[in-house]
Amino acid sequence: MRKMLSSGVCTSTIQLPGKVAVVTGANTGIGKETAKELAQRGARVYLACRDVQKGELVAREIQIVTGNQQVLVRKLDLADTKSIRAFAKDFLAEEKHLHILINNAGVMMCPYSKTADGFEMHMGVNHLGHFLLTHLLLEKLKESAPSRVVNVSSLAHHLGRIHFHNLQGEKFYSAGLAYCHSKLANILFTQELARRLKGSGVTTYSVHPGTVNSELVRHSSFMKWMWWLFSFFIKTPQEGAQTSLYCALTEGLEILSGHHFSDCRVAWVSAQARNETIARRLWDVSCDLLGIPMD
Numbered sequence: 001m002r003k004m005l006s007s008g009v010c011t012s013t014i015q016l017p018g019k020v021a022v023v024t025g026a027n028t029g030i031g032k033e034t035a036k037e038l039a040q041r042g043a044r045v046y047l048a049c050r051d052v053q054k055g056e057l058v059a060r061e062i063q064i065v066t067g068n069q070q071v072l073v074r075k076l077d078l079a080d081t082k083s084i085r086a087f088a089k090d091f092l093a094e095e096k097h098l099h100i101l102i103n104n105a106g107v108m109m110c111p112y113s114k115t116a117d118g119f120e121m122h123m124g125v126n127h128l129g130h131f132l133l134t135h136l137l138l139e140k141l142k143e144s145a146p147s148r149v150v151n152v153s154s155l156a157h158h159l160g161r162i163h164f165h166n167l168q169g170e171k172f173y174s175a176g177l178a179y180c181h182s183k184l185a186n187i188l189f190t191q192e193l194a195r196r197l198k199g200s201g202v203t204t205y206s207v208h209p210g211t212v213n214s215e216l217v218r219h220s221s222f223m224k225w226m227w228w229l230f231s232f233f234i235k236t237p238q239e240g241a242q243t244s245l246y247c248a249l250t251e252g253l254e255i256l257s258g259h260h261f262s263d264c265r266v267a268w269v270s271a272q273a274r275n276e277t278i279a280r281r282l283w284d285v286s287c288d289l290l291g292i293p294m295d
């Protein structure tokens with residue numbers, strides 16, 4: 001039963017010397033294990049973390065375990081567009097290439113709060129922060145093609161809805177649902193990005209990592225208790241990283257750009273998540289909120 005609940009292994013043997021990867025939220029949980037595996041395969045890996053000190057400890061650990069010294073930490077707070085722009089500016093000045101971008105960082109069930117720019121925290125960090133980051137790094141990804149963007153979403157997107165009249169949760173707010181809405185936004189973003197990037201050599205995938213023992217439940221005592229109670233049945237962060245790695249590394253996956261994956265297989269998404277009109281509108285609204293010129 002333990003095996004069944006944690007199925008899905010990235011079996012690609014591809015090595016990554018000379019490749020450059022960025023993993024957001026790489027100081028713990030799924031992101032840390034994803035970064036470790038990319039480093040193990042020889043990539044230069046940027047750990048994009050809001051807490052640089054935590055990041056440095058993890059970078060050192062990964063360097064020791066993998067023997068790869070090219071594990072670098074850079075400050076990225078997805079709850080602040082100034083921090084996102086500063087991260088991108090420095091990265092673009094520093095690096096010639098970007099082959100793999102893993103938009104992994106996330107918050108779940110936080111009490112109602114806003115980012116530095118006034119966005120509801122789940123939508124702001126999980127969707128808008130990664131939307132802006134991807135936009136700022138897109139030319140570099142195109143220049144480095146073939147390249148990939150992996151967006152870590154969730155099965156929880158099934159409960160999500162994009163309420164355009166209440167995108168910032170000001171009219172009504174539920175911490176649980178706010179997370180689900182933001183994870184639906186991750187999938188809609190992936191699909192629209194795939195449509196716009198057709199023929200560019202940049203492909204993109206959304207992922208459900210499984211139910212994973214991590215710090216994601218930090219804001220909910222009930223979820224913490226559930227995770228503790230069922231810890232035997234849920235995935236380890238290393239198991240949770242497999243589908244992100246599968247989408248980043250598997251050869252021949254280009255034709256499935258825009259698809260959603262779980263347990264290293266294509267997975268079904270909700271009706272809203274397949275709605276092109278909503279995806280296009282969310283793209284435009286996101287550009288508008290972030291001051292990105294619409295094309």
Ligand SMILES: NC(=O)C1=CN([C@@H]2O[C@H](COP(=O)(O)OP(=O)(O)OC[C@H]3O[C@@H](n4cnc5c(N)ncnc54)[C@H](OP(=O)(O)O)[C@@H]3O)[C@@H](O)[C@H]2O)C=CC1
Pocket residue numbers: 024025026027028029030031048049050051054076077078079080104105106107108125152153154155208209210211212213214215216217
């Ligand atoms: N665990 C699970 O069961 C599931 C997880 N997921 C998704 O997987 C992804 C990884 O989550 P998981 O590893 O489980 O959770 P963790 O809480 O262990 O890791 C989340 C990471 O995101 C970072 N982060 C949070 N807010 C910000 C911010 N404002 N700026 C930059 N980084 C930030 C955290 O940094 P810090 O340590 O400083 O807080 C941490 O590194 C998330 O997108 C989550 O939604 C999806 C389905 C299930």
Ligand SMILES: CC1=C(/C=C/C(C)=C/C=C/C(C)=C/C=O)C(C)(C)CCC1
Pocket residue numbers: 153154155156210211226227230233234
């Ligand atoms: C009922 C039940 C479980 C609960 C699963 C839940 C509640 C999953 C929530 C996932 C989330 C919140 C994903 C985040 O994106 C376990 C622990 C698998 C053990 C078997 C019984």
